[in-house]
Amino acid sequence: xxxxxxxxxxGLCEKHDEVITKLVKKKKVNAVSVLVHGELTKERVYKIKxxxxxxxxxxxxxxxxxxxxxxxxxxxxxxIFKSFLKxxxxxxxxxxxxxQISQFEExxxxxxxxxxxxxxxxxxxxxxxxLIERVLKEQFSKEFWIRSPTTNTLPDLIREVSNAxxxxxxxxxxxxxxKLKLINNKIKTNNNFAGFLxxxxxxxxxxxxxxxxxxxxxxxxxxxxxxGDAESPIFxxxxxxxxxxxxxxxxxxxxxxxx
Numbered sequence: 001x002x003x004x005x006x007x008x009x010x011g012l013c014e015k016h017d018e019v020i021t022k023l024v025k026k027k028k029v030n031a032v033s034v035l036v037h038g039e040l041t042k043e044r045v046y047k048i049k050x051x052x053x054x055x056x057x058x059x060x061x062x063x064x065x066x067x068x069x070x071x072x073x074x075x076x077x078x079x080i081f082k083s084f085l086k087x088x089x090x091x092x093x094x095x096x097x098x099x100q101i102s103q104f105e106e107x108x109x110x111x112x113x114x115x116x117x118x119x120x121x122x123x124x125x126x127x128x129x130x131l132i133e134r135v136l137k138e139q140f141s142k143e144f145w146i147r148s149p150t151t152n153t154l155p156d157l158i159r160e161v162s163n164a165x166x167x168x169x170x171x172x173x174x175x176x177x178x179k180l181k182l183i184n185n186k187i188k189t190n191n192n193f194a195g196f197l198x199x200x201x202x203x204x205x206x207x208x209x210x211x212x213x214x215x216x217x218x219x220x221x222x223x224x225x226x227x228g229d230a231e232s233p234i235f236x237x238x239x240x241x242x243x244x245x246x247x248x249x250x251x252x253x254x255x256x257x258x259x
């Protein structure tokens with residue numbers, strides 16, 4: 001896999017989508033991860049779908065965030081605990097995961113180029129198994145891949161923990177386990193990962209950390225970004241719109257030009 005910069009949360013709101021679309025046109029990102037829900041308009045889909053020659057379009061699987069016509073199954077902490085205690089409602093989980101894949105296919109006319117997850121829910125053991133079963137049964141493209149939010153070197157892991165705290169260790173452990181399952185089932189995944197950040201509010205060294213991430217450009221690495229518009233009407237206490245706008249600004253001004 002070539003280096004990939006993926007913009008998460010396409011579909012969250014029109015203002016964020018407009019910013020992401022412009023970044024795709026400028027070749028600042030080469031993958032877009034889509035939230036499918038009841039108010040994702042045909043116009044927004046049409047704009048990004050017409051760029052598919054030079055951008056990968058994936059499903060941003062969501063189990064934890066309330067969206068139009070989508071009820072969350074719980075917080076990420078709750079789902080992690082329920083998953084390991086094996087008290088999660090498997091039938092409900094399967095229905096939710098598969099319905100979002102089917103909805104993506106209905107919207108875009110084909111399976112996703114890749115799948116990842118909001119708050120990395122796709123790395124939960126039961127979710128990974130559901131995804132693998134669906135991918136193998138439906139025979140997705142040979143180029144299809146699932147994102148692994150885990151690093152392949154200790155220095156990379158230390159950088160990510162330094163940027164976002166100990167939650168990275170938990171997610172990386174889940175992702176490592178999921179990655180082995182993907183490899184065993186011959187499903188492609190990235191070798192390295194970057195992009196964990198504290199997104200609640202701007203920190204003094206946010207720009208410095210972000211610019212460093214943009215210079216990594218390692219082969220077979222996925223860099224997760226969340227560009228957007230500060231004036232978005234969508235408010236999330238865990239993800240500042242001000243930071244989304246700053247990400248967009250830094251990406252726009254960077255020397256990145258993805259082919």
